Amino acid sequence: MAPITASSAANRSRDDLEATWAYLQENVEKVMYKLREGVDMKTYMGVYTKVHNFCTSQKPTSTPTSNPVHNASRGAHLLGEEIYTLLGTYLSDHLKKVLVDAETHTDEALLAFYIREWKRYTDAAKYNNHLFKYLNRHWVKREMDEGKKNVYDIYTLHLVKWKDDFFMKVEQRVMQAVLKLVEKQRNGETIDQLQVKAIVDSFVSLGLDENDPTKSTLDVYRRHFETPFLQATKEYYQRESKLFVAENSVVEYMKKAEARLEEERERVGLYLHPDIMKKLTDVCNEALITDHSLLLRDEFQVLLDNERIDDLTRMYKLLSRIKDGxxxxxxxxxxxxxxxxxxxxxxxxxxxxxxxxxxxxxxxxxxxxxxxxxxxxxxxxxxxxxxxxxxxxxxxxxxxxxxxxNSSRSPELLAKYTDQLLKKGAKAADESELEELLQQIMVVFKYIEDKDVFQKFYSRTLAKRLVHVSSVSDDAEMSMISKLKEACGFEYTNKLQRMFQDIQTSKDLNSSYREWYDKLLQDGGEKRAVDSSYQVLGTGFWPLNAPNTPFTPPTEVNKAVESFRRFYDQKHNGRKLTWLWQLCKGEIRANYVKQQKVPYTFQVSTYQMAVLLLFNEQETLDYAEIKEYTQLNDDILEHQVVGILMKARVLTASPDDGKPVAGTKYTLNTNFKNKKIKVNLNINVKSEQKTEADETHKTVEEDRKLLLQAVIVRIMKGRKRLRHVQLVEEVINQVKNRFPPRIADIKKNIDALMEKDYIERMENDELSYIA
Incomplete structure (x- = not known):
């Protein structure tokens, strides 16, 4: 038998390749053009088997080597490559024909053609991918695993050929048609949105990662669709907005811009790729807002002045879309x-x-x-x-x-208003309304810089409300203190809370005193002089001063006071009681008024009570006698006692000019009349209120000096050494929540502490703490 030569084997292999490809091409052609008619199972299996048999045939097409296994592998390799190459050539030729047909279409017709051909072509690609599955699984996979470039699975090969041989030659014309279509829609015309979406999807599908063909990218879409789309959008809105602004008001322009931005946002959801959203938004913002931001801002003041809330909202939303807008x-x-x-x-x-x-x-x-x-x-x-x-x-x-x-006027007035709300009165608010009013107080309080001034005035008015039992309710008082504590911390309200504790303790003390006193009455030791109650207040917590005048209380009052003093000394040995007569008050019954069936009850201060009780002994008293009996100084007696009683017509004077001097005679007015049975004579005089306010401000200044010195010492004790400038800065930071300190005051207190040997000055403007 004659041996088979290498050349005859190669010829036979080529014959097999030509015969195989002729069969494959015929059926690929049917898939490309007649897929809708379907491919029967016999044909499908025939194509699949042809590819399989051809790729697995062990017919070497090169000179045999000593390694038969290597020869077999090399033969299969070459045969797979031949089919792959022939298929690629076929696809290129096919697309050239499609390109020729595309040249006959423009605008929307071109889009319709492109979409139709893309659908036909990619459907065929999917089917061919199944037909050539064996080639994908073996030869293509082996080539890709070895890192060979420009080798893809059969479906991807179709896309690559479409991109290289058709897409790159028509994409500009296609995009121009897309942009015209979108512009029509922006101009209010109705378009076939599905056409644009199909184009977008096809552009996205053509994105392949050159380093890994199994992965896709958006490079093709971004370069050939996104970039020209964004540029066209920018030019469109720059042109439109410029014309619109020239013919319409700023408010109308904002409405237009707002509508356009919403349209573009919806457009992304309708047919654009989500990836474009941010870039499209930025482009629209630049053309519609940034380019006209000066014009918009110039209108802001007009809208504010006219309280155009809707338009201000619109402007805010627009300008918030751009940087620093x-x-x-x-x-x-x-x-x-x-x-x-x-x-x-x-x-x-x-x-x-x-x-x-x-x-x-x-x-x-x-x-x-x-x-x-x-x-x-x-x-x-x-x-x-x-x-x-x-x-x-x-x-x-x-x-x-x-x-x-007066720079501290705001906290003073705020504290006084708070006092009016929390004090019993004819126009007292109900519980829910009062809570709302207190919340509003805290709104203003937040902006008060001199919070220590508010604290000082508030503590004084709180003290009076508690002492005179004139608070609208304990709950309301505690609610306000709780709000202040939340805003400024425990230290700010510590004394306020201790004042409440004293009042509660005093209630318990009064109960004990009554039990003690009732026992004395039963034992026959004493007789009840007056019905009295007492409040024992801790000196360190209450912002109250000792009386500023001598005073001799009435005998009835003095007996009650001495009785309580004995009780208290038994209970608390060694404690000293200081009587704050200026805060004491009581009620006395006026039995002297003629033609008055129900006697009047006078609500009076203890000073007023002392004067009125003198008239139980004498019908007429000289000013000098009143002063001698009560020991009150002239200022108190004139303004807070006799002056008020004269003004209320409880006393009459002779001579009737009522000037309180020695020689002036005072008599009870037996014809006194008042609409109320209970008459309040314990009234604050405005001059007294002003004096009290001035004293409070002086106290604030003294407290600030002490606070600054305490803070300076605390800082220096912790730091030991510190530059002067740094110390000033730290002091400001630590006290600014209570009041804004002046640098001059800080320096003055630093000097004061140097004189007291708490700190000393070193070199380089440094201060040192003296232990």
Whole structure:
């Protein structure tokens, strides 16, 4: 038998390849053009088997080597490559024909053609991928595993050929058609959105990772669709917005821009790829907002002045979309609120110094409430606008026309208004309303810089309410203290809480005293002089001063006082009681008034009681006699006692000018008349209130000096050595929540501590703590 030569084997292999490919091409052609008609199972299995048999045939096409296994592998390798190459060539030729047909279409017709051909082509690609599965599984996989470039599975090969041989030659024309279609929609025309979506999907499908063909990227989509789409969008809106602004108001333009931005957002969901959202938003923001930001900001003040909430909301939403778009608005808003606040206070100040604290506080709250609502609605409560509001409120609350003569006027008035709310009165608010009013007090309190001034005035008024049992309710008092504690901490309210504890202790003490006194009555040791109660207050917690006048209490009162003193000394040996006569009060019955069936009851201070009880012994008294019996000084006697009794017509004077001097005679008015049976004569005099306010401010200054020195010592004790500038900064940081310290005051107290040998000055402007 004649041997088979290498050349004859190669010829036979080529014959097999040609025959195999002729069969495969015929059926691939059917798949490409007649897939809708279907491929029968016999044909499908025939193609699959042909590919399998050809690729697994052990017919080497090169010179045999000593290694038969290597020869077999090399033969299969070459045969798989031949089919792969022939299929690629076929696809390229096929797409050339498609390209020729594409040249005959434009605009929407071109899109329809592209989409139709893409659908036909990719459906065929999926089917061919199944037909050539064996080639994918073996030869293609082996080539890809070995890192060979430009080898893909059969489906991907179809996409690569589409991209290289068709897409790259028509993509510009296709995109121009897409952009025209989108522009029509932007101009209000109805379009076939599914066409654009199909184009987008096809562009995305063509993205292949060159380093890993099994992975896809968005590179093709971004380069050939996204980039021209964004550029066209930018140009469209720049052109449109420029024309619209020239012919319409700023408010109308904002409505237009708002609508356009919403349209573009919806467009992404309808037919664009989600990846474009941020870039499309940025482009639209630039063309519709950034390019016109100056125009929008110039309109902001007009909208504020006219309280156009809806338009302010619209402007906020637009400018919040661009970088630093809102900063100028926040500055203008802050200036606007500050101006409005100052104007509101000016109206109060024009009425003089006699305005009620409520009027002043309401003026502050009205402005805050108005613009807080605006911030919440128009600016969605954004933190930076809230900060602008806070800065403005802090400014007009602490520096306004009312505060011009006294920088601490705001906390003083706020404390007085709080006192009015928490004190019993005819117009007392109900529980829920009072809680709301107290919450509003805290709104203003937040902006008060001199919180120590408020604390001082508040503690004094609280003390009086507790002593005179005039609080509207203990719950309301504790609610207010709780709010202050939450805002400023435990130390701020410590004394206030201790005052409450003293009142509770006094209640228990009075119960014990009554039991003790009742036992004395039973034993016949004493007779009840007056019905009395007592409050024992700790010196260190109550902001109360000793009486500023000598005083001899009435005999009836003195007996009761001595009785309680004996009881207290038995219970607490060694403690000293100081009687605060200026805070004591009582009720006496006026049995002397003619033609009065039910006697009047006078609510009086102890000083007034002492004077009126003198008339039980004499019908007429000289001023000098009254002074001698009571030992009160002239200022108290004239203004707080005789003056008030004269004004109320309880006493009459001779001569009738009523001037309280020696020689003036006073007589009970037996014809006294009043609509009320219970008449309050214990009234504060305005001059007394002013004196008390001045004393409170002086106390604040002294407390500040002590606080600054304590803080300086505490800092230096911890740090040992510190530069002068650093010490000043730390002191400011530690006390600014109570009051804004002046640098001059800090320096003055540093010098004072040097004189007391707490600290000493070193070199290089350093200070050292002296242990």
């Amino acid at each position: 809102l900063d100028p608005l926040r500055n203008r808003f802050e200036a606007h609120v500050r101006k409005a606040g100052l104007a509101s206070v000016d109206k109060v100040a024009t009425s003089g110094d006699n305005f009620e604290p409520k009027v002043y506080v309401d003026a502050l709250l009205d402005i805050h409430s108005k613009y807080q609502q605006l911030v919440n609605i128009a600016f969605t409560g954004e933190s930076e606008f809230v900060r602008s509001l806070d800065n403005a409120c802090k400014e007009f609350v602490n520096r306004n026309e009312v505060c011009k003569s």
